[in-house]
Amino acid sequence: MALLKLDIADVRNIESASLSPGDGLNLLFGANGSGKTSLLEAIYLVSRGKSFRSPQAARVIRFGQPCLTVSGRIGQPGAGVVVGIRLGRSEKEIRVGGRSCDSSAQLIRLFPAVLIQPASVALLEGPPRWRRQMLDWGVFHVEQDYLDLLRRFSRALDQRNAVLRGDVSCSSLEAWSGELARWGTMIAEMRLAYVERIRTQVEEMVSALLGRTDAELVVRPGWRTGWSYADALAASLAADRRQGYTECGPHKGDFTVLVGGRPAKDYLSRGQLKLLTYALLLAQAGRLEADQPGRVCLLVDDIASELDGRNQERLLSLVKSIGIQSFITFSADAQRAAAAAGPASRVFHVEQGRIRADA
Numbered sequence: 313m314a315l316l317k318l319d320i321a322d323v324r325n326i327e328s329a330s331l332s333p334g335d336g337l338n339l340l341f342g343a344n345g346s347g348k349t350s351l352l353e354a355i356y357l358v359s360r361g362k363s364f365r366s367p368q369a370a371r372v373i374r375f376g377q378p379c380l381t382v383s384g385r386i387g388q389p390g391a392g393v394v395v396g397i398r399l400g401r402s403e404k405e406i407r408v409g410g411r412s413c414d415s416s417a418q419l420i421r422l423f424p425a426v427l428i429q430p431a432s433v434a435l436l437e438g439p440p441r442w443r444r445q446m447l448d449w450g451v452f453h454v455e456q457d458y459l460d461l462l463r464r465f466s467r468a469l470d471q472r473n474a475v476l477r478g479d480v481s482c483s484s485l486e487a488w489s490g491e492l493a494r495w496g497t498m499i500a501e502m503r504l505a506y507v508e509r510i511r512t513q514v515e516e517m518v519s520a521l522l523g524r525t526d527a528e529l530v531v532r533p534g535w536r537t538g539w540s541y542a543d544a545l546a547a548s549l550a551a552d553r554r555q556g557y558t559e560c561g562p563h564k565g566d567f568t569v570l571v572g573g574r575p576a577k578d579y580l581s582r583g584q585l586k587l588l589t590y591a592l593l594l595a596q597a598g599r600l601e602a603d604q605p606g607r608v609c610l611l612v613d614d615i616a617s618e619l620d621g622r623n624q625e626r627l628l629s630l631v632k633s634i635g636i637q638s639f640i641t642f643s644a645d646a647q648r649a650a651a652a653a654g655p656a657s658r659v660f661h662v663e664q665g666r667i668r669a670d671a
């Protein structure tokens with residue numbers, strides 16, 4: 313069981329709500345604009361310490377209010393820990409087990425949530441940054457020191473770039489290049505190892521959702537394949553000096569999904585691309601659930617968007633088969649589509665920001 317209880321105040325159109333979710337499927341029904349996404353937003357806030365809709369806190373806080381608060385009890389019944397977030401227009405307070413903490417990392421580790429929404433397709437269509445974030449989220453949950461490693465890399469990168477721009481004496485260039493090569497190689501290796509780790513889940517999910525067995529994730533480290541990062545840095549030194557920044561490294565890493573040997577984003581239909589994105593995210597969730605049972609939570613918004621009835625049913629039964637706590641939104645008239653999921657743990661109705669649980 314992941315989320316045992318949730319208390320929300322002033323998240324978008326939800327003034328105040330409390331709910332006790334079930335440990336399996338939680339189905340949320342409501343008309344357009346009723347507040348279903350706002351409810352998922354509240355859960356995401358306690359999982360990541362930030363909104364998925366907007367980087368600007370003011371947009372998530374209910375109109376006219378100075379701040380929002382969300383708190384959740386996470387863990388096993390009778391033995392959970394309370395985590396919470398209070399978000400103002402320019403300040404944020406995160407609390408875990410009654411204590412303030414200065415980063416969201418603890419929330420992310422304690423309560424990992426995976427969000428699936430129509431906009432998730434940006435994972436495959438959008439800039440490489442989104443794909444790096446997906447990999448880094450996964451590696452973060454496997455490698456205890458990964459965040460620290462990313463910070464070391466980022467510091468070395470800033471320093472090397474400062475030397476390249478001429479802001480700092482060039483005598484330190486070799487030292488910073490060495491640091492960069494060391495941390496960058498580790499990051500790339502961990503990302504690659506993570507992709508290997510989720511490979512089986514990706515194959516299973518793609519097969520269940522798209523009926524294809526020929527999908528393949530190809531990772532690029534951010535420098536010329538087959539080279540060491542140290543050699544790639546040395547080879548790009550002249551160009552780096554001209555540009556004033558480090559061109560290659562894990563900050564340029566990426567992955568491509570090939571289906572039948574071709575880049576999926578270039579030839580799959582939009583609906584298929586969406587299913588492929590969902591398959592990748594479900595693979596991440598499924599892997600984490602296998603590694604740390606009972607921790608991960610799945611948020612699925614607007615399941616019907618651009619998917620036909622059969623694919624909605626496939627997605628629902630796949631989510632159910634992974635067996636993790638999930639929150640899935642449906643428009644008020646989608647009871648039939650939702651029936652494909654079979655009996656849910658809990659059903660909630662959302663109406664003008666108010667949430668009511670089925671008896």
Ligand SMILES: Nc1ncnc2c1ncn2[C@@H]1O[C@H](COP(=O)(O)OP(=O)(O)OP(=O)(O)O)[C@@H](O)[C@H]1O
Nearest residue numbers: 324325344345346347348349350371372373374375
């Ligand atoms: N900061 C805010 N304060 C108050 N209300 C807001 C705020 N931001 C958005 N809203 C309103 O909250 C309502 C709920 O939006 P939400 O996206 O949660 O609806 P939904 O049930 O997911 O709808 P849909 O099915 O159309 O996706 C909308 O009417 C929206 O205009």
